[in-house]
Amino acid sequence: MIKVAVNGAAGRMGGRLITAIKETGGLQLTGALEHTENPMLGQDAGLSAGCGPLGVTICSDLDKVLKDTEVLIDFTFPEVSLRNLEACARLGKSLVIGSTGFTPEQRARVEDLARHVPVVLAPNMSVGVNACFKILKEAARILGEGFDVEIVELHHNKKKDSPSGTAVRMGEIVAEALGRDYNECAVYHREGMCGARTQEEIGMQTVRGGDIVGEHTVYFIGMGERIEITHRAMSRDMFARGAVRAAAWLADKTPGLYDMQDILGLK
Numbered sequence: 275m276i277k278v279a280v281n282g283a284a285g286r287m288g289g290r291l292i293t294a295i296k297e298t299g300g301l302q303l304t305g306a307l308e309h310t311e312n313p314m315l316g317q318d319a320g321l322s323a324g325c326g327p328l329g330v331t332i333c334s335d336l337d338k339v340l341k342d343t344e345v346l347i348d349f350t351f352p353e354v355s356l357r358n359l360e361a362c363a364r365l366g367k368s369l370v371i372g373s374t375g376f377t378p379e380q381r382a383r384v385e386d387l388a389r390h391v392p393v394v395l396a397p398n399m400s401v402g403v404n405a406c407f408k409i410l411k412e413a414a415r416i417l418g419e420g421f422d423v424e425i426v427e428l429h430h431n432k433k434k435d436s437p438s439g440t441a442v443r444m445g446e447i448v449a450e451a452l453g454r455d456y457n458e459c460a461v462y463h464r465e466g467m468c469g470a471r472t473q474e475e476i477g478m479q480t481v482r483g484g485d486i487v488g489e490h491t492v493y494f495i496g497m498g499e500r501i502e503i504t505h506r507a508m509s510r511d512m513f514a515r516g517a518v519r520a521a522a523w524l525a526d527k528t529p530g531l532y533d534m535q536d537i538l539g540l541k
């Protein structure tokens with residue numbers, strides 16, 4: 275049995291992760307962690323997730339949980355995931371990070387710490403989105419400079435980071451395939467007499483509302499024709515199943531920074 279714990283256990287993803295661990299053979303839930311102020315502290319993690327009692331109490335003692343855990347799964351915030359990665363590096367534990375919104379400096383710190391322990395960092399754990407990443411690279415390569423690229427993402431009204439980690443990754447993939455630097459060509463805002471779009475820019479648009487789980491469309495807009503590559507998430511379960519698959523995959527890996535493309539054999 276691979277011993278797996280979840281950080282952010284009472285969150286939207288936390289509940290789905292606990293359910294996915296319960297439903298996956300060969301994995302055992304060894305801990306459910308939450309913020310010290312979370313009202314679900316002391317509750318059974320399975321009851322909180324809605325999948326029946328599991329005998330694991332939601333707590334905030336990271337070091338205690340890590341002692342009896344091989345892989346931690348963390349869907350919270352970049353600052354929290356980084357702090358937990360430092361603890362994992364200290365104690366020799368593996369970490370799957372689903373949190374999004376990392377700054378370049380935070381991402382560099384993850385890369386640094388991943389020299390000591392195995393880490394998966396992926397803005398989207400779904401098979402469908404990772405297939406889109408592959409398709410986008412090929413589409414950008416084929417379509418080249420003659421098509422304007424615009425990316426639109428839609429998410430629920432509680433999402434804190436913008437654009438989504440997935441949309442940024444899509445922008446990076448397209449930019450790289452076109453020989454551009456994403457940080458230089460991404461345009462997040464257009465208002466007033468801002469002038470015509472340049473050929474190089476990649477427009478990044480964000481929509482927030484209601485309970486949208488997550489939608490991403492990359493538009494390749496040419497003269498007289500347009501290609502739209504869209505992924506729509508209908509529930510959070512496939513993100514959770516992807517993360518749990520990543521945790522099982524990571525259990526026997528050597529230290530290093532991996533992503534879902536490694537796990538799915540897409541590299």
Ligand SMILES: NC(=O)C1=CN([C@@H]2O[C@H](COP(=O)(O)OP(=O)(O)OC[C@H]3O[C@@H](n4cnc5c(N)ncnc54)[C@H](O)[C@@H]3O)[C@@H](O)[C@H]2O)C=CC1
Pocket residue numbers: 281282283284285286287288307308309310312349350351354371372373374375396397398399400435439513
């Ligand atoms: N990589 C992927 O496939 C996906 C990534 N995400 C990302 O996962 C993250 C979480 O998303 P949601 O679950 O929707 O958010 P959420 O806000 O519902 O859950 C976050 C949980 O983390 C807890 N938390 C905050 N600080 C903590 C701390 N110091 N220690 C322990 N727990 C702490 C909160 O109390 C909350 O329960 C976001 O960054 C989101 O973008 C979401 C879905 C899929």
Ligand SMILES: O=C(O)C1=N[C@H](C(=O)O)C[C@H](O)C1
Pocket residue numbers: 374397398429433434437438439440441487488489
């Ligand atoms: O916050 C979310 O909900 C999601 N976040 C991820 C992202 O930022 O890309 C993945 C998914 O779209 C859901």
